[in-house]
Amino acid sequence: MNYTKLALHYEDQLNLLVSRNLICNDRPRALEWLQRIGYYRLSAYFIPFRGGSTDNFRAGTDLDDVVDLYKFDGNLRLLMMQAMDRIEVAIRAVITYHVAHNLGVFGYADPANFASSFDHAAFLGLIRREERRSAETFVAHYRTKYTSETYLPFWMATELISFGALSKMYANLRAKLRKQIAQEFRQPAPVFLSWLHALTAIRNTCAHHGRLWNRELAVKPELPKTWKAQGIDNKRLYVIALIVQTLLSEVSPDSQWKERLKAHFNAYSSVDLAQMQFPANWQNEEPWL
Template structure:
């Protein structure tokens, strides 16, 4: 029998003034109740609760999580500053991802299109494991899963002129340099992972990587932070599930400081390094790095939170990579 949640185990609804009272009772400093209420109406208590978390008191040794009470010095103003920093960081990430997405689409189209116009439909042009190994959980190959997602995207894009043109004149089939235009970053990263090793390696070398597996992991990591950012979710101190991998030695890229640094790799800093490294190859004069540095210089000043929670090493601004 399905367990249905009852009113007894679901949190009670609180009015906005009651939310202010609750925050105060837990030790948050609120200078003006009316301003606090306006902030909670505009952003929502639950959305802000993710920014409350690192400001809550830690549990006694041996217990997981955080207490409900806030650390001394916590204010709603600090929470809002954290939120605004994170919002600007997400916008900066999305701006960079657009350029990376377009560039890698083009890389794939040029590499495979010169061999076969419909390379994305021809299994012999792709990795055999991607095309033939059945996932026992889904009953399909990774390629079949990918193709289903592509078809769903194409159905949503039927009003696009180039899609209508190919539907009317070519039965809906598109050469790879056309179909890449409808790919989102998820389709892009999954397709790249399913390409033949020699094709992956050819493109990876463009980004200064001698092993294709690192670019596979980079695209997955960028896709993860892209999705977090596009859904307006908290990014700055989030655990990055799709962590990027780094070669053990990359002195010409100055990425060696990330090797073995779990905090950097599992937080957004590692993926920001990936984004910077790729943009340095794609659009070196774009100016994305100075904008990131400027944003980080405006991180809220507080003894309670710092950029190290986002994986930034304490001396990151002194590194050649960021100069």
């Protein structure tokens, strides 16, 4: 079957929505939303407003209802990015500290310090590429002063690579060192590693303005035994929020992130949080109290 849909002008996009029972009382404003958000991106938020298996909207659904859900999701992404910025900096610092002290300043350049399955050459190649394109002053200063050194000190290298590359490197460290690092965050190494992978995926979703509301996680984190006992699921955003708050309590005990998250959800009380698997009484349970 060939794809036959054509690109529609803004007016035609709006007419299509109206023909499907969506209320648009302020037509100029509705056209502005379509121009600034895009029909296809906005359509990801049509789901809870549709009736049955058709493309038609439930009676009484206004475009403003859809846009409010879009705004809710956008502000949720900002909250997640703010939290993960602090978490990522702390994790980088801890990994850098322990690797440098256990393996040495340039120990990361020795493949013997990693699992045999790790593509160590590709890892070093990545660092070289990031160094070449870096405009950081510390890189230029180091290369000017230490002209005989092949590699950057580890604490410089970790400032250049992505969080995803860092987590992949962590995954291939020797077990004892992985455990030592994970203990800084009071988690078993396998759980902590899975959290790094899950947070990297969510961070990428946020960076690309992807939908968080009702998204099924592409990378599902492992759960601590206590969470499993509580029946917590690892398929949707609630588990990510739990991970974020748990890590923030370690790296930033005075953080008010959970209060900002509550305030955000309370400001959009019409949004169905169950679609993200937030329990009905989540605000009255740990770690949210």
